[in-house]
Amino acid sequence: xxxxxxxxxxxxxxxxxxxxxxxxxxxxxxxxxxxxxxxxxxxxxxxxxxxxxxxxxxxxxxxxxxxxxxxxxxxxxxxxxxxxxxxxxxxxxxxxxxxxxxxxxxxxxxxxxxxxxxxxxxxxxxxxxxxxxxxxxxxxxxxxxxxxxxxxxxxxxxxxxxxxxxxxxxxxxxxxxxxxxxxxxxxxxxxxxxxxxxxxxxxxxxxxxxxxxxxxxxxxxxxxxxxxxxxxxxxxxxxxxxxxxxxxxxxxxxxxxxxxxxxxxxxxxxxxxxxxxxxxxxxxxxxxxxxxxxxxxxxxxxxxxxxxxxxxxxxxxxxxxxxxxxxxxxxxxxxxxxxxxxxxxxxxxxxxxxxxxxxxxxxxxxxxxxxxxxxxxxxxxxxxxxxxxxxxxxxxxxxxxxxxxxxxxxxxxxxxxxxxxxxxxxxxxxxxxxxxxxxxxxxxxxxxxxxxxxxxxxxxxxxxxxxxxxxxxxxxxxxxxxxxxxxxxxxxxxxxxxxxxxxxxxxxxxxxxx
Ligand code: BES
Ligand code: ZN
Ligand code: ZN
Numbered sequence: 001x002x003x004x005x006x007x008x009x010x011x012x013x014x015x016x017x018x019x020x021x022x023x024x025x026x027x028x029x030x031x032x033x034x035x036x037x038x039x040x041x042x043x044x045x046x047x048x049x050x051x052x053x054x055x056x057x058x059x060x061x062x063x064x065x066x067x068x069x070x071x072x073x074x075x076x077x078x079x080x081x082x083x084x085x086x087x088x089x090x091x092x093x094x095x096x097x098x099x100x101x102x103x104x105x106x107x108x109x110x111x112x113x114x115x116x117x118x119x120x121x122x123x124x125x126x127x128x129x130x131x132x133x134x135x136x137x138x139x140x141x142x143x144x145x146x147x148x149x150x151x152x153x154x155x156x157x158x159x160x161x162x163x164x165x166x167x168x169x170x171x172x173x174x175x176x177x178x179x180x181x182x183x184x185x186x187x188x189x190x191x192x193x194x195x196x197x198x199x200x201x202x203x204x205x206x207x208x209x210x211x212x213x214x215x216x217x218x219x220x221x222x223x224x225x226x227x228x229x230x231x232x233x234x235x236x237x238x239x240x241x242x243x244x245x246x247x248x249x250x251x252x253x254x255x256x257x258x259x260x261x262x263x264x265x266x267x268x269x270x271x272x273x274x275x276x277x278x279x280x281x282x283x284x285x286x287x288x289x290x291x292x293x294x295x296x297x298x299x300x301x302x303x304x305x306x307x308x309x310x311x312x313x314x315x316x317x318x319x320x321x322x323x324x325x326x327x328x329x330x331x332x333x334x335x336x337x338x339x340x341x342x343x344x345x346x347x348x349x350x351x352x353x354x355x356x357x358x359x360x361x362x363x364x365x366x367x368x369x370x371x372x373x374x375x376x377x378x379x380x381x382x383x384x385x386x387x388x389x390x391x392x393x394x395x396x397x398x399x400x401x402x403x404x405x406x407x408x409x410x411x412x413x414x415x416x417x418x419x420x421x422x423x424x425x426x427x428x429x430x431x432x433x434x435x436x437x438x439x440x441x442x443x444x445x446x447x448x449x450x451x452x453x454x455x456x457x458x459x460x461x462x463x464x465x466x467x468x469x470x471x472x473x474x475x476x477x478x479x480x481x482x483x484x485x486x487x488x489x490x491x492x493x494x495x496x497x498x499x500x501x502x503x504x505x506x507x508x509x510x511x512x513x514x
Contacts, residue, residue, distance in 0.1 A: 203499025396459025
């Protein structure tokens with residue numbers, strides 16, 4: 001990461017920021033009050049020294065922005081200073097919103113995004129965030145969100161560009177005005193964003209340079225760097241044959257690239273009585289051509305993204321230790337390439353899954369559910385409390401929810417609610433979809449136990465119902481169909497074109513707060 005945020009945590013005393021003679025300070029405060037009609041106890045001590053530094057330009061800017069501090073709102077002020085330049089942003093949070101325990105962190109994330117955009121225009125900017133009127137719990141979340149937004153906004157995938165943009169970070173200094181120590185929030189934001197960026201890099205890397213073997217190599221590196229906390233077990237093709245992962249092997253057989261299944265285990269240093277065993281499963285199709293049920297050319301152009309679930313899971317594992325997650329977390333990552341050769345699976349073939357159910361493969365492009373079937377079955381021996389899978393599973397989910405929203409399926413209302421809560425906090429959008437039992441008939445095969453497609457209607461639901469057939473009994477399970485948000489063709493407020501790292505921030509919030 002290029003960003004180097006200099007942390008300077010200020011107390012309420014202004015002296016650390018700028019030494020101002022008392023008389024001048026008081027008279028300035030009076031002037032400011034009169035000038036913009038500030039209510040005495042709402043005039044922040046941060047604004048005065050900054051205003052002095054800019055010869056009153058800040059107060060006139062505040063007036064221009066129509067900054068009216070109100071007693072019913074807690075406000076944060078961000079001041080971005082460059083060379084002879086500064087900009088001011090405000091964020092108002094109503095007291096009611098606070099008392100309900102709800103904080104619109106996305107608003108603060110966007111504030112961070114704004115600061116980066118300004119700072120990019122003005123090298124060596126200083127950013128000051130006034131949180132002097134914000135409580136400790138809120139301040140911790142706010143700082144994390146602001147910095148997260150700032151760091152996420154800066155990312156661009158330029159590995160293959162000859163002329164790389166000079167994207168060296170320009171925020172010279174970050175001032176946080178708060179009576180509380182916020183160092184760890186800054187660190188946590190950086191850790192989280194590093195994980196998101198790992199996932200984005202993996203998704204953005206073309207399939208030629210990211211085969212299952214390459215993914216394995218990178219996983220080894222991630223695990224190696226976290227030696228005390230993470231362990232990796234690799235199941236190669238021979239091992240997969242031995243364990244009879246027939247569904248997964250039916251996909252990889254059409255490619256010359258060997259398949260793998262990775263099992264990464266995170267052992268927390270500290271546990272408490274609420275510690276659970278949680279399994280994360282990520283779809284890792286490094287390229288999805290559709291197989292013999294070949295995709296049309298235009299649907300194939302972005303299919304390097306079909307391992308976004310696997311990338312999100314690996315990214316998440318990377319920072320569990322740094323964030324002090326207290327659950328035992330396991331990652332199961334099936335890795336294949338869905339291609340065509342003389343041995344490729346033919347529509348109508350019947351295979352046997354790891355849990356012994358037989359599957360008629362009517363469409364080789366519905367390959368994600370096949371590799372997940374075996375990965376989910378594999379998780380049985382872990383005797384987990386919770387299993388969550390992430391997969392770019394269906395185009396139908398994009399039709400249903402659009403590009404920005406993930407489809408959430410779960411057999412547990414409480415797990416679904418917890419994930420929805422984390423979604424709100426992380427800004428990674430989720431919408432719960434039904435696991436409609438009466439649709440199960442759509443995936444019954446005429447000649448085997450199951451068939452791998454259920455027709456056009458409700459395509460995302462029948463895919464989820466298919467997965468449910470392989471979920472170990474008794475576990476709370478959630479399936480996230482991330483086909484839409486995993487990869488964006490149009491940049492949004494803070495994510496550039498390509499892989500978004502969707503799921504990393506959501507899962508990390510879930511694992512930290514569950
Ligand atoms: N990887 C695709 C789903 C996908 C589509 C991901 C668009 C990202 C963007 C998946 O393997 C697939 O091809 N699904 C088929 C299923 C169908 C054959 C039942 C689909 O959605 O068309
Ligand atoms: Zn497919
Ligand atoms: Zn796919």
